[in-house]
Amino acid sequence: MNYILKDENAVYYECGFSCDNELLIALGDEKYFLTDARYTTEAKEQIRDAEVIETRNLYKTAREIIRKSGVKRVYFDPKEFSCADFSELSKFRIDWRKRANLSWKKRLIKTEEEIALIKRSVELNAEAFDIFAKKLQECEGWSEKRLHFEAIAHLSRFGEFDLSFDPIFAINENAAKPHALPGEKRLQKGDLILFDAGIKYKRYCSDRTRTACFGENIHFGKEQTFSNPKIQRAYDLVKKAQERAIEAARSGMKAKDLDKVAREIIDKSEFKGTFVHSLGHGVGLDIHEMPFINAKNEQILEDGMVFTIEPGIYIPGEFGIRIEDMVVLRNGRAEVL
Structure with a gap:
């Protein structure tokens, strides 16, 4: 399943690090952690199983990554994104699918x-x-x-x-x-x-x-x-x-x-x-x-x-x-x- 996350705890669960300005994109077996220069060094030191990408515009970079991947559908939790956030994200027109509590459902059974x-x-x-x-x-x-x-x-x-x-x-x-x-x-x-x-x-x-x-x-x-x-x-x-x-x-x-x-x-x-x-x-x-x-x-x-x-x-x-x-x-x- 292809998906995008914004919530700090949801992102931490996926890659072992989070901050207050981030996106995590999962496309098949590939994951991308997007943040700005304030957090890049720490992210590279702590993140597992995701490529760290430094950017000044999270949503523009997210759109570029998704466009290049060629995927046609991406899931998101509507509780994580404001109307303004989703407006920026969805400028690239693919099949954006709502999945409420996406991360909570993954975390429901504890290891x-x-x-x-x-x-x-x-x-x-x-x-x-x-x-x-x-x-x-x-x-x-x-x-x-x-x-x-x-x-x-x-x-x-x-x-x-x-x-x-x-x-x-x-x-x-x-x-x-x-x-x-x-x-x-x-x-x-x-x-x-x-x-x-x-x-x-x-x-x-x-x-x-x-x-x-x-x-x-x-x-x-x-x-x-x-x-x-x-x-x-x-x-x-x-x-x-x-x-x-x-x-x-x-x-x-x-x-x-x-x-x-x-x-x-x-x-x-x-x-x-x-x-x-x-x-x-x-x-x-x-x-x-x-x-x-x-x-x-x-x-x-x-x-x-x-x-x-x-x-x-x-x-x-x-x-x-x-x-x-x-x-x-x-x-x-x-x-x-």
């Missing part, structure tokens, strides 16, 4: 090497959670904004690692917003904390969420005790929903059926309707990629897929709870990474 990299990312992230929990013991009275800053510093090991995404640190009612922004609320003993974060290891992402009760012995383990009975009931239910979903996950089942396992547990309780997002998403070079574990996805789950399982309960004005881990399907069942 053992990729799984090992993701597992290491998960391990480093878990270690960072423990380090940050110790730091929190001295942070009573600090604002969410200050704690968000501290989380970034400790997760990245003060610059050693990139982060998978901007971490979420939310207290009490702010945690009822699944992707809460940090505010001025200050941390006090007995507060509920929702902490969602991930780091990158050799570009592969991790993603983890814990909900905890703040006190002298704050930790991000799954066994948590809250003084508020309603919060405790909700927490125990989310924990049960996650455990059941992990236990139920099987190769060969539909993604929507796995979502249903966790959702039914919550919807049959007093907290019906408070699980407002999907159960999970794939993780790899992108923090959100296929497979998407939601109530409508007919995708069949297979060995080698890596994804999150993260049920939650969110009650606006009161609290939010989420517990998230990453799993890989192996030998037909889910293995927690």
